[in-house]
Amino acid sequence: MININQVSKTPKELRQRNDLVFDFTEVPKYYGGGKGATHWYTAVSLVAPPSERYFCEVMRKARDLVPQSEVKLREDMEGFIKQESMHSRIHHQFNKHVETLGYDFSEITEMYEDMFTSFKKYPIRKQLAILAAGEHLTYTLSKTALTTNIAKHMHPEAKRLFDWHALEEIEHKSVAFDLCAYQGTGYLERAWGLAMVYKSYVKHINYAIRMVRKQDASYSTTSKKIKNGMALNSASLKRAAEISATALEYLKPGYTMWTKKELDFAERVLAPAEKAIYEGNPKIGEC
Numbered sequence: 001m002i003n004i005n006q007v008s009k010t011p012k013e014l015r016q017r018n019d020l021v022f023d024f025t026e027v028p029k030y031y032g033g034g035k036g037a038t039h040w041y042t043a044v045s046l047v048a049p050p051s052e053r054y055f056c057e058v059m060r061k062a063r064d065l066v067p068q069s070e071v072k073l074r075e076d077m078e079g080f081i082k083q084e085s086m087h088s089r090i091h092h093q094f095n096k097h098v099e100t101l102g103y104d105f106s107e108i109t110e111m112y113e114d115m116f117t118s119f120k121k122y123p124i125r126k127q128l129a130i131l132a133a134g135e136h137l138t139y140t141l142s143k144t145a146l147t148t149n150i151a152k153h154m155h156p157e158a159k160r161l162f163d164w165h166a167l168e169e170i171e172h173k174s175v176a177f178d179l180c181a182y183q184g185t186g187y188l189e190r191a192w193g194l195a196m197v198y199k200s201y202v203k204h205i206n207y208a209i210r211m212v213r214k215q216d217a218s219y220s221t222t223s224k225k226i227k228n229g230m231a232l233n234s235a236s237l238k239r240a241a242e243i244s245a246t247a248l249e250y251l252k253p254g255y256t257m258w259t260k261k262e263l264d265f266a267e268r269v270l271a272p273a274e275k276a277i278y279e280g281n282p283k284i285g286e287c
Contacts, residue, residue: 033153
């Protein structure tokens with residue numbers, strides 16, 4: 001149960017699971033269940049390493065703003081850094097494997113690095129607003145991934161990677177929001193952070209998708225594939241509208257993270273997902 005008087009409202013301990021391992025050697029080129037879906041997942045996976053490194057950098061800087069007396073918040077921040085560092089490392093390994101299947105991701109990686117470098121020009125308070133908004137947007141995508149059939153055709157090990165990342169990002173969103181609340185981040189700052197992140201992510205991820213598709217020689221525009229693509233785009237637009245509506249809840253005055261609805265979600269969805277990721281798969285390979 002959350003104590004409303006404590007700074008940290010994150011309801012569980014953040015742990016780094018060093019016993020979790022992945023083996024991507026059997027992950028095929030179209031691991032997402034189809035070409036279009038795979039291109040989207042690849043563009044998202046490629047943003048993970050630079051984004052996680054940037055978020056860790058902001059969190060490390062913010063440690064100086066939180067006194068030792070705030071024990072739980074500081075513990076959450078340390079857990080955040082350890083988990084995000086592992087996300088960056090594992091996604092880097094996954095991306096390197098996918099790259100061997102016929103791609104060159106150097107230009108996309110450089111583009112993403114430049115995006116996060118551009119955020120560093122702002123003072124730490126504004127970077128915290130960017131951090132919280134970035135985690136909120138990722139949290140929104142995570143809920144979608146864990147509660148829909150969007151990934152039902154994914155290769156099992158690729159799905160396990162994305163489910164694991166989604167599960168821990170939900171915790172990270174809570175820590176980032178706690179930190180902003182502790183620093184007194186106001187409504188206008190929150191809105192500015194979300195605008196910055198939303199605009200940048202949409203622009204760069206869409207461009208990355210186009211670049212991945214351009215490198216895929218088998219991805220053509222025959223009439224049949226155009227028809228299938230239109231159907232996919234229709235479903236994608238509907239899903240995008242739902243995601244946008246959830247993301248914009250962040251702009252509601254008096255917004256708070258752990259409502260009864262979110263606590264119910266954690267109990268109903270997160271607990272079973274965690275068990276499947278950590279216990280339902282054999283430990284093979286090495287990280």
